[in-house]
Amino acid sequence: MRMAVAGGTGWVGKLVVERARAAGHEVVVISRSNGVDLTTGAGLDEALRGVDAVIDVTNIETLSGKTAGAFFETATRTLLAAEERSLVRHHVVLSIVGVDRVDSGYYAAKRLQEKLALDGPIPATVLRATQFHEFAAQMLERVPGPVKIVPSMLTRPVAAADVATELVRLAEGPAQGLATDLAGPEVLKMSAMVRRLAKGKLVLTVPAGRAMAGGGLLPAGDFHRGEITFDEWVAAR
Structure with a gap:
């Protein structure tokens, strides 16, 4: 297959590109550094020529829901319109477990991205x-300095490598709508994960909202289980 990875130069995107190529697919990397701009559409039609499936792992680092929403809406609409012109057959999007249960501006922006893709x-x-x-x-x-502030999040962390593998597997098959969630092999507190890496730095936990602290970020039903534990990831880091 010929796959395009939107956001393919990011730290998740690079893993998706790697996994797709290892599986024998021809990969097109969609990024500004490769001359493609998802906010304007520049270079997009050429990049999508002959592409069978697009994997969208684009992201924006911001605490502003308005900024995130504007980015995801513009990028998704632009990408989908170009895919339609290029006769792309499958659009795959990476989102977040609990995005429909946690009230935050960024999560609202991701919900908008999901809706645009599915509709x-x-x-x-x-x-x-x-x-x-x-x-x-x-x-x-x-967070600079010797003291690290961590929200009281309860999660089931998964290795980005496992996520990349699953995204490529899904892109190889037919569209599924909302796919089965992907989560890691164990439930952990984010503070414990940070302390595992902190090497003597002081880690303080602050409230992050009832949903995040109470399991809103955990899969609520069936889920696929990633293989790599957090300790295994740390050891290989």
């Missing part, structure tokens, strides 16, 4: 995954 002109699959193991490392890097 759009291209048969679509939405994969909701739990927080990545890598998220704990990102939290350490984002």
Whole structure:
């Protein structure tokens, strides 16, 4: 197959590209650094020529729901319109487990992205995954200084590599609409994950809302289970 990965130069996107190529697929990387802009559509028609499936792992780092919503709406509408012109057969989107149960601006933006994809002109699959193991490392890097502030999140973390593998598997098949959730092999507190990586730094836990602290980020029903535990990921890091 010929697959396109939107956001393919990001840290998740790179893994998707790697997994798709390892599976024998021809891969087109959609990113500004490759001359394709999802906010304007520049270079998109050419990039999607002959593409069978698109995997969208684009993201924006912001705490503003308005900013996130504007980004996901523009990028998704632009991408879907170009896919329709190029006769793409399958649109796959990465989303978040609990996105429909946690009240935050960013999660509202992801819900909008899901709706646009599922109601759009291209048969679509939405994969909701739990927080990545890598998220704990990102939290350490984002907060400077010896004291780290971590929200009281309860999660079932999954390795980004497992997510990438599942996205490619889904893209290879027919559209499923809302696919079965993907979660990791164990339930952990985010604070415990950060402390595992903190190497002597002080980690303080702050409230993150009842839904996040009470299991709103855990799969509510059946889910596919990732293989890599957090300790295994840390050991291989």
